[in-house]
Amino acid sequence: MKLTDDNEEVTMNGTREVETAEEEISSPCSLVIEAFPVKRSIIVGYALTSKKIKSFLQPKLEGLARNKGILFVAIDQNRPLSEQGPFDIVLHKQIGKEWRRILEEFRLAHPDVTVLDPPDAILHLRNRQSMLQCVADMNLSDSYGRVGVPKQLVIKRDASSIPEAVNKAGLRLPLVAKPLVADGSAKSHELSLAYDQHALLKLEPPLVLQEFVNHGGVLFKVYIVGEAIRVVRRFSLPDVSRRELSEAAGVFRFPRVSCAAASADDADLDPNIAELPPRPLLERLAKELRRGLGLRLFNLDIIREHGTRDRFYVIDINYFPGYGKMPEYEHVFTDFLLSVVQSQCKKRALVDQY
Numbered sequence: 622m623k624l625t626d627d628n629e630e631v632t633m634n635g636t637r638e639v640e641t642a643e644e645e646i647s648s649p650c651s652l653v654i655e656a657f658p659v660k661r662s663i664i665v666g667y668a669l670t671s672k673k674i675k676s677f678l679q680p681k682l683e684g685l686a687r688n689k690g691i692l693f694v695a696i697d698q699n700r701p702l703s704e705q706g707p708f709d710i711v712l713h714k715q716i717g718k719e720w721r722r723i724l725e726e727f728r729l730a731h732p733d734v735t736v737l738d739p740p741d742a743i744l745h746l747r748n749r750q751s752m753l754q755c756v757a758d759m760n761l762s763d764s765y766g767r768v769g770v771p772k773q774l775v776i777k778r779d780a781s782s783i784p785e786a787v788n789k790a791g792l793r794l795p796l797v798a799k800p801l802v803a804d805g806s807a808k809s810h811e812l813s814l815a816y817d818q819h820a821l822l823k824l825e826p827p828l829v830l831q832e833f834v835n836h837g838g839v840l841f842k843v844y845i846v847g848e849a850i851r852v853v854r855r856f857s858l859p860d861v862s863r864r865e866l867s868e869a870a871g872v873f874r875f876p877r878v879s880c881a882a883a884s885a886d887d888a889d890l891d892p893n894i895a896e897l898p899p900r901p902l903l904e905r906l907a908k909e910l911r912r913g914l915g916l917r918l919f920n921l922d923i924i925r926e927h928g929t930r931d932r933f934y935v936i937d938i939n940y941f942p943g944y945g946k947m948p949e950y951e952h953v954f955t956d957f958l959l960s961v962v963q964s965q966c967k968k969r970a971l972v973d974q975y
């Protein structure tokens with residue numbers, strides 16, 4: 622057997638072998654389905670920001686992936702995609718027009734490659750109104766609880782119209798004002814809390830105005846990776862009491878709440894506040910969102926209305942979030958990638974059969 626760098630193989634037990642015949646290296650199926658006699662690494666091409674590469678592609682992930690026969694390869698966005706690879710999976714978090722066109726063309730030419738996820742579906746999360754539409758339409762309610770979205774209103778322009786629009790829509794103060802576009806910029810994460818009617822005039826459209834829901838100052842981040850779900854607790858904005866509401870006035874701006882530094886997993890919390898949302902409820906929610914959004918990699922911020930046990934609100938959904946902070950992400954993510962290739966192989970086997 623001839624050894625070359627290009628045709629290097631990684632088997633299930635982590636040892637390396639080499640296949641030289643064209644046919645034999647065309648599929649990674651033997652890595653995931655015993656019955657297939659073909660061996661090759663699973664190649665995952667990625668187009669991610671340097672910040673994301675640093676937080677996500679950590680040595681532990683790459684090492685574990687290698688042991689499972691998965692190789693991560695950077696996509697050079699200055700070169701045609703079809704000339705690179707061949708890829709089994711493409712990972713990306715981009716929605717630019719040109720990139721959407723490139724990926725669409727690539728998907729048509731390479732239907733066997735799984736693109737995670739479709740750019741149009743990701744685009745849906747870029748607008749804070751369309752982001753939550755799926756949850757609102759779902760109207761999820763069962764014996765484990767109810768999941769909704771806070772009452773909200775979109776203001777496209779003209780701050781002077783806000784007080785009247787708020788009255789007309791019946792929104793109750795205080796209101797959280799969020800930039801309409803969630804494009805990942807620092808500005809798009811700048812939120813404000815408006816306590817009184819006058820304060821509404823100081824807001825800067827385009828924005829989403831959302832009723833502030835008291836939730837005991839703790840939120841749950843629910844990470845989804847395909848079918849896997851992991852939940853963490855983060856500190857959040859504290860409750861606003863009636864008294865505070867009657868005394869406070871103006872707009873309070875805050876740049877970044879509930880970031881990773883605000884982990885509340887080890888904090889000594891009131892058990893009624895700290896209790897995680899029921900697993901079956903999250904499973905249903907995740908399943909419906911996966912289907913409704915057409916996405917497999919995302920997280921959501923969910924809060925429990927303070928004083929209730931089972932009234933939940935989804936306030937934010939993020940595509941390809943900071944998985945580096947998700948417990949056991951290396952295992953969860955590599956298993957997911959294997960499962961993606963497994964379903965590709967099953968599909969291929971079915972096609973070959975008929």
Ligand SMILES: O=P(O)(O)O[C@@H]1[C@@H](OP(=O)(O)O)[C@H](OP(=O)(O)O)[C@H](O)[C@H](OP(=O)(O)O)[C@H]1OP(=O)(O)O
Nearest residue numbers: 672673676804805806880881937939941942943944
């Ligand atoms: O920066 P990180 O690792 O905290 O991850 C950010 C996420 O934090 P989280 O995992 O939810 O704690 C963050 O979540 P939040 O919006 O803060 O809830 C976003 O997903 C952010 O992406 P973008 O800036 O909206 O494109 C994520 O940023 P990118 O890593 O995608 O740039």
Ligand SMILES: Nc1ncnc2c1ncn2[C@@H]1O[C@H](COP(=O)(O)OP(=O)(O)O)[C@@H](O)[C@H]1O
Nearest residue numbers: 771797810831832833834857858878879936937
């Ligand atoms: N409707 C709401 N009620 C109470 N707190 C909220 C509400 N919306 C947002 N927050 C708080 O503001 C933080 C940031 O809002 P979020 O919608 O998650 O924006 P981002 O995309 O910047 O994370 C949340 O983590 C939460 O602490």
Ligand SMILES: [Mg+2]
Nearest residue numbers: 879922937938
């Ligand atoms: Mg958030």
Ligand SMILES: [Mg+2]
Nearest residue numbers: 803937938939
């Ligand atoms: Mg967000």
